[in-house]
Structures are given as C-alpha cells and as structure tokens.
Amino acid sequence: MPQDWKFSDDYYRCSANVLEIALSQVAAYKSWQVFDPGREYPVDTRYTAMPVLTKNDIREHFPQGFLPSDRDVNCGLTSGEIEFVETSGTVNDSVTNIWNQKWWDASERASWRLNSHANRIATGNHREAILANPVSVGFVSDNSDLPMEKRRLSRFLFLDEKTDPASWSSELMDRMIKELGIFKPAVFEAKPSMLARLCRYIAACNKTVFQPGLIVLTYEYPTNFNYRQIRQAFDVPIASSYGTTETGYVFMQCEEGKFHQNSEFCRVDFQPLKSEHGGPFLGRILVTTFNNPWYYMVRFDVGDLVRIDEIGRCSCGRDSGMILSAIEGRVANVTLTGTGRLVSLRELDDTLSVLEGVDEYRLEQVAIDGYNLHLVSRRPDKHGLSEEASEILKRLYGKEAKVSVVYEDTISPESSGKYHISRALFPIEIETYLDKTYVFGKSHRSV
Numbered sequence: 001m002p003q004d005w006k007f008s009d010d011y012y013r014c015s016a017n018v019l020e021i022a023l024s025q026v027a028a029y030k031s032w033q034v035f036d037p038g039r040e041y042p043v044d045t046r047y048t049a050m051p052v053l054t055k056n057d058i059r060e061h062f063p064q065g066f067l068p069s070d071r072d073v074n075c076g077l078t079s080g081e082i083e084f085v086e087t088s089g090t091v092n093d094s095v096t097n098i099w100n101q102k103w104w105d106a107s108e109r110a111s112w113r114l115n116s117h118a119n120r121i122a123t124g125n126h127r128e129a130i131l132a133n134p135v136s137v138g139f140v141s142d143n144s145d146l147p148m149e150k151r152r153l154s155r156f157l158f159l160d161e162k163t164d165p166a167s168w169s170s171e172l173m174d175r176m177i178k179e180l181g182i183f184k185p186a187v188f189e190a191k192p193s194m195l196a197r198l199c200r201y202i203a204a205c206n207k208t209v210f211q212p213g214l215i216v217l218t219y220e221y222p223t224n225f226n227y228r229q230i231r232q233a234f235d236v237p238i239a240s241s242y243g244t245t246e247t248g249y250v251f252m253q254c255e256e257g258k259f260h261q262n263s264e265f266c267r268v269d270f271q272p273l274k275s276e277h278g279g280p281f282l283g284r285i286l287v288t289t290f291n292n293p294w295y296y297m298v299r300f301d302v303g304d305l306v307r308i309d310e311i312g313r314c315s316c317g318r319d320s321g322m323i324l325s326a327i328e329g330r331v332a333n334v335t336l337t338g339t340g341r342l343v344s345l346r347e348l349d350d351t352l353s354v355l356e357g358v359d360e361y362r363l364e365q366v367a368i369d370g371y372n373l374h375l376v377s378r379r380p381d382k383h384g385l386s387e388e389a390s391e392i393l394k395r396l397y398g399k400e401a402k403v404s405v406v407y408e409d410t411i412s413p414e415s416s417g418k419y420h421i422s423r424a425l426f427p428i429e430i431e432t433y434l435d436k437t438y439v440f441g442k443s444h445r446s447v
C-alpha cells in the first residue's frame with residue numbers, strides 16, 4: 001500500500017475532533033464508545049477500530065441522533081440553516097438526510113481546487129447548466145414542457161424536466177442544444193448517461209453545440225461508451241466528481257485524470273478487498289465528514305468501490321490526501337465470475353468497451369453461471385455483435401458462462417432515476433470479500 005500520502009495537521013485534528021464529539025455527544029455513536037481503544041492511540045487506529053455507519057443506522061437515529069446533544073434540529077430547521085432531503089433510490093436505498101446548503105457549497109468549492117480547470121472557471125457565481133434526472137435535482141414536469149425561465153434557479157439552468165430520458169423527443173434535445181447556446185454556461189454538470197444520449201443525437205444529426213469551459217460528470221459511473229459519445233460532441237476538459245448527498249464532495253478528478261480526496265471536508269477510510277478479488281488496491285471507502293455541525297457522518301458506507309493509485313503520486317503535483325486511479329462503481333453493481341471472483345463495474349465496463357457501435361448496455365447476472373446482456377446498438381450485424389459480446393464475457397466470467405444477448409430500443413432508468421448498468425440478481429455481501437488484515441493507508445496488521 002502507498003506509504004506516502006500526505007495529510008495536513010488539520011486533517012488529523014478534524015479527524016480527532018469529529019470522533020471525540022461523535023462518541024461523547026452524538027446519540028447515533030453512543031454504542032461505538034466500547035470500540036474506542038482510547039485517546040493514547042493514533043487517530044487512524046481509533047477509526048479503524050470503529051464500526052461502519054449504514055443507511056439503516058441513519059434511518060434509525062434520524063434526525064436528532066446525528067447532532068451533538070447541545071444542538072437542536074428544530075432550531076436549524078426554523079432558522080433555515082438546514083432542511084431535510086430525501087435521496088432517490090429503491091425502498092431499501094432511499095434515505096432522508098439533513099441538508100446544510102452552506103456546508104455543501106463550501107465542500108463543493110474546496111473540490112474545485114482539485115482540478116485546475118474548475119479552479120480557474122468556477123468562481124462561485126459562474127453560470128452552470130445541469131443535465132440530471134429531475135427526480136434527483138431540478139423540476140419535474142412529465143406532462144407539459146417547462147419554459148426555460150421555469151427551470152432557472154439562481155446561477156443554474158436545469159436542461160431537462162422529464163423523468164425518463166428514454167422518452168426524450170428530438171424537439172426536446174433541440175431545445176437543450178439551443179438553451180446551451182443562449183445560456184452559455186461556464187460549467188456543464190451532467191449525468192453521463194444522459195449527456196451521452198444528447199451527444200448521440202448531436203452526432204447523428206451533425207449538429208454543433210455550445211462548448212462550455214468544463215464538463216463535470218457526476219451522479220453515476222461514467223462508462224467508456226459514455227465518454228466516447230460525449231467526445232463526439234464536446235472538445236472541452238471533462239472532470240468526474242465523486243460525492244454523495246450524505247457526505248458532500250469526496251473525490252475530484254484532476255486535469256491529469258487521477259482522483260484527489262477533498263481532504264479539507266472529509267476523512268476517507270479505505271478497506272481493501274482480498275487479493276483474489278482485486279485487493280489490496282481495490283476496496284470500499286468509508287467517509288467521515290468535517291466541519292458540518294448539523295450532521296455527523298462517521299465512517300459512512302457510501303456503497304462504492306475505488307482503486308487506490310499504485311504509485312501514490314500524481315503529475316499534477318497535488319499531494320494532500322488519498323489519490324485514486326479510478327472510481328470502480330457501486331457495490332450494487334458487482335457481479336461474480338463462475339469461480340466466484342468479484343468483478344467491479346469498471347472491470348466489466350473496460351471489458352465491454354472494445355465492442356463497436358454500442359449505445360448503451362445493461363448486464364444482469366441471473367445465476368452464478370448465467371448472464372443477460374441487454375444492448376442498444378444501431379449496428380446492422382446483430383449476430384456478429386452477439387458473438388463478439390458473448391466471447392468477451394466468457395473470457396471475463398469463465399467459459400462455462402451462459403450468456404444471452406438481448407437487444408433493446410433504449411434502456412430506461414428505474415423509477416428512482418438511477419440506472420443499474422450491472423447487477424447480480426442474488427445477494428452479494430461485500431463484507432465477506434474484504435481483507436480484514438489491512439489497515440487504512442498502512443501495511444501493519446490491524447489490532
């Protein structure tokens with residue numbers, strides 16, 4: 001494991017402060033006190049000894065259980081400092097959180113410093129166009145079109161009010177292209193699958209589109225196909241930003257392509273997978289938030305896998321905090337090979353990326369040896385494409401794998417607005433794949 005990540009003194013001070021306050025004053029963490037080896041131990045060791053915060057814990061203790069005992073949630077709601085927000089998701093996935101706009105904005109501003117384009121362009125009052133599912137952010141209107149002024153909010157323009165991007169008409173996409181030209185955003189923030197859909201249309205119709213200073217991809221994992229399609233319409237820097245409603249901005253991709261930790265605003269604990277499943281560089285992350293007095297998130301399991309950069313340095317020169325070579329997709333996206341090896345979404349996506357002429361895909365593992373690949377493709381030789389796809393999936397999952405290729409006209413998101421690009425239709429408990437002998441950032445054995 002890399003030994004040379006650097007963390008500021010502030011980082012350790014914030015880590016210690018948050019832990020002290022959480023254990024002594026925040027109800028949700030009261031039962032964690034017994035795990036604390038004590039203040040005489042290094043703060044990393046104390047964190048490692050702690051349990052993991054899950055969405056179930058949030059539901060159980062929400063809301064007052066996440067504030068210090070001297071802070072009243074109703075005061076924050078009355079003063080307008082905080083509000084409650086519900087994250088989109090399935091019944092098991094959805095959760096209500098405490099939203100602190102001021103803290104969120106500060107977390108975002110800090111993340112901009114991790115990318116030189118964002119740092120130059122994003123002033124905090126710059127114009128930003130957003131292409132995201134209105135179920136998550138913006139204004140929903142499925143039955144009638146909302147005029148541009150009804151989709152404005154301070155410095156933002158929401159380009160889409162429809163909950164199913166598969167239903168976009170050419171008129172709607174023409175409107176998006178036109179509005180980008182009128183609004184001229186400095187930053188264009190987009191959900192990659194939705195931006196890719198717009199870009200396929202732009203490329204197919206030979207249209208041109210306003211070029212913003214920076215495209216920020218967020219909300220979901222950007223696939224290789226997404227990137228390829230976006231590149232057909234936009235020739236500007238693209239950065240991927242990683243965060244969650246619970247934790248704010250956690251990692252930002254720099255101009256050199258690696259991901260830097262937003263270490264002013266969060267602590268990240270890394271738990272590697274066992275070597276036979278891609279560890280020790282591949283693992284899950286637990287996020288602890290700093291500086292948010294209204295919501296104490298400690299070792300929150302964000303449900304994502306990441307890959308630690310093996311060199312541990314980046315040519316951009318930024319050296320504070322963890323450095324990742326990649327975000328590897330959601331834990332909910334993992335599948336298994338015939339021999340039971342874990343396959344991250346990124347590994348699957350890189351494997352499928354050699355296919356030509358694929359617009360979208362979704363892979364469902366229906367049994368340990370059964371995989372259904374749903375493809376959207378305009379390629380005429382579907383038979384040849386099916387053969388190629390089957391062969392590369394058998395190379396990944398094992399030659400015994402039974403692969404069915406199904407063609408779709410389009411792939412719609414779930415009602416939550418989220419796509420499941422890949423998933424197993426049987427439970428996979430990620431804990432059983434973790435290598436318990438490693439401690440975050442250190443190669444010594446855990447206590």
Ligand SMILES: [Zn+2]
Nearest residue numbers: 254256314316
């Ligand atoms: Zn960098």
